[in-house]
Amino acid sequence: MRHAHTVEQVRAAEDVLLARMPEGALMARAAHGLAQAIIDLLGSPYGGRVLLLVGPGNNGGDALFAGAVLARRGCQVEAWTFADRVHEEGERALRAAGGRSSRFDAATSRPAPGTDLVVDGIVGIGGRPGLKPDAIAARDQVTGLPVVAVDVPSGVDVDSGETPGPHVTADVTVTFGTHKVAHLVDPAAAACGAVHLVDLGLALPPADVEALQPVDVAALLPRPGTQAHKYTRGVVGIRAGSSDYPGAGLLSVAGASTGLCGMVRYVGDAAVATRVRDVHPEVVGDGRVQAWVVGSGTGPHAAAELAAVLRDGESGVPCVIDADALAHVTAPLTSPAVLTPHAGELAAMTGVDRADIEAAPLAHARRAAMTYDAVVLLKGRHTLVAAPDGRVRVTTTGTPWLATAGAGDVLGGLIGALLAAGLDPFDAASVGSWVHGAAATLASDGGPIVAVDVASAVPAVVRRLLA
Ligand SMILES: NC(=O)C1=CN([C@@H]2O[C@H](COP(=O)(O)OP(=O)(O)OC[C@H]3O[C@@H](n4cnc5c(N)ncnc54)[C@H](O)[C@@H]3O)[C@@H](O)[C@H]2O)[C@@H](O)CC1
Numbered sequence: 001m002r003h004a005h006t007v008e009q010v011r012a013a014e015d016v017l018l019a020r021m022p023e024g025a026l027m028a029r030a031a032h033g034l035a036q037a038i039i040d041l042l043g044s045p046y047g048g049r050v051l052l053l054v055g056p057g058n059n060g061g062d063a064l065f066a067g068a069v070l071a072r073r074g075c076q077v078e079a080w081t082f083a084d085r086v087h088e089e090g091e092r093a094l095r096a097a098g099g100r101s102s103r104f105d106a107a108t109s110r111p112a113p114g115t116d117l118v119v120d121g122i123v124g125i126g127g128r129p130g131l132k133p134d135a136i137a138a139r140d141q142v143t144g145l146p147v148v149a150v151d152v153p154s155g156v157d158v159d160s161g162e163t164p165g166p167h168v169t170a171d172v173t174v175t176f177g178t179h180k181v182a183h184l185v186d187p188a189a190a191a192c193g194a195v196h197l198v199d200l201g202l203a204l205p206p207a208d209v210e211a212l213q214p215v216d217v218a219a220l221l222p223r224p225g226t227q228a229h230k231y232t233r234g235v236v237g238i239r240a241g242s243s244d245y246p247g248a249g250l251l252s253v254a255g256a257s258t259g260l261c262g263m264v265r266y267v268g269d270a271a272v273a274t275r276v277r278d279v280h281p282e283v284v285g286d287g288r289v290q291a292w293v294v295g296s297g298t299g300p301h302a303a304a305e306l307a308a309v310l311r312d313g314e315s316g317v318p319c320v321i322d323a324d325a326l327a328h329v330t331a332p333l334t335s336p337a338v339l340t341p342h343a344g345e346l347a348a349m350t351g352v353d354r355a356d357i358e359a360a361p362l363a364h365a366r367r368a369a370m371t372y373d374a375v376v377l378l379k380g381r382h383t384l385v386a387a388p389d390g391r392v393r394v395t396t397t398g399t400p401w402l403a404t405a406g407a408g409d410v411l412g413g414l415i416g417a418l419l420a421a422g423l424d425p426f427d428a429a430s431v432g433s434w435v436h437g438a439a440a441t442l443a444s445d446g447g448p449i450v451a452v453d454v455a456s457a458v459p460a461v462v463r464r465l466l467a
């Protein structure tokens with residue numbers, strides 16, 4: 001599991017270690033990890049040219065000490081400082097190693113020709129969101145050069161992943177001790193580039209925000225026992241599609257029919273049912289289920305379909321509520337459910353502007369999960385799965401090619417199959433979303449895909465996970 005801790009949690013864990021270690025040892029560990037990551041990018045430090053952006057705190061200190069390591073190994077290191085006082089020992093170490101530092105001046109400071117990369121040490125976990133005018137001017141001076149952010153790209157809101165003001169956009173972020181929320185949650189996560197973690201040996205509490213890794217998904221995936229039969233593996237019912245939107249029914253069934261549960265029922269328009277069975281002859285009609293998927297392409301029937309599903313919910317049958325059915329959900333739900341809105345659908349449900357949801361997806365997903373007392377899966381580049389108790393999982397698999405019609409229908413079906421197989425709503429939604437993203441990446445192989453390709457790739461993803 002990848003855990004993302006809050007600044008408060010990180011500070012508390014660092015304090016314990018700081019009390020036990022010689023002064024400066026923790027920062028030295030961080031700076032060496034940072035220097036090593038920069039050397040990996042440069043190929044060789046000798047003859048390289050690196051520009052440090054150094055703010056007033058320990059984040060700037062990390063940059064200065066890493067700069068000293070690089071300078072000792074033959075790199076030309078220059079620092080621009082953004083405060084009257086920067087980390088004194090760090091600045092002394094840089095100068096002693098042959099590096100230079102000077103106060104940034106918007107009128108005259110320019111990166112030296114041949115600069116290989118820029119290190120952003122303006123602010124870290126002690127920073128307020130946004131950048132001051134001189135930092136904005138410096139950021140704009142180095143446009144086009146690769147940027148390595150120290151801990152976080154300066155200017156992002158570390159604990160929420162929001163970017164309410166100007167910020168640095170990095171190609172690589174080297175962070176310390178643990179991931180922070182901004183490394184996983186958009187829009188800040190999109191400004192981090194590739195994130196590299198340097199271990200500091202911190203002892204950390206459980207994290208509210210996490211990202212499943214392949215080993216976690218493999219452990220959670222249902223797999224048939226030796227005595228399994230189709231009913232013990234779970235039955236999922238699909239109420240999606242209509243004569244106007246038959247494809248929604250077909251794709252929801254495709255997502256459910258990837259072999260992760262024992263049986264799929266399609267309940268809907270007779271003509272759509274015939275087409276579903278032409279493609280998926282194993283699909284049967286109405287009957288008892290262990291989970292429902294409802295909503296996509298149901299148009300004017302959405303409210304009635306949702307009501308039928310929620311009636312079963314009274315006896316504990318969980319459901320996935322998607323697309324057209326989302327508009328008919330009233331809070332709080334009284335049966336186990338996964339809601340799968342994109343930002344526009346969540347905006348329509350809650351009366352909040354879509355742009356506000358996109359600017360603060362973590363806060364809005366969490367609030368919706370509490371309001372509806374249900375798991376809310378908010379779709380996006382990094383899909384968020386929020387539980388009513390505040391826990392959040394971030395999906396980091398996927399490819400931009402997944403932004404294609406019908407992909408959401410496949411996702412709903414897939415999550416429904418996992419619910420039917422016995423996963424709880426939080427696990428079903430987060431595992432389903434992870435597998436969906438991984439299947440898209442596998443099917444895409446760097447090229448275009450359509451929704452049905454994603455469903456087709458699910459068994460191969462599962463096979464690799466269980467191998
Ligand atoms: N605590 C520790 O021992 C360790 C800290 N480390 C580094 O220390 C960082 C945290 O250091 P600090 O607590 O000194 O905080 P920062 O270096 O993140 O910044 C705090 C300083 O920046 C100023 N500031 C805040 N927001 C600003 C903004 N938007 N623009 C300009 N200035 C702003 C504050 O007034 C304060 O002087 C971490 O991110 C990490 O890089 C690492 O060396 C690991 C060990």
Ligand SMILES: [K+]
Pocket residue numbers: 059120121122123124149150151152153154
């Ligand atoms: K930084």
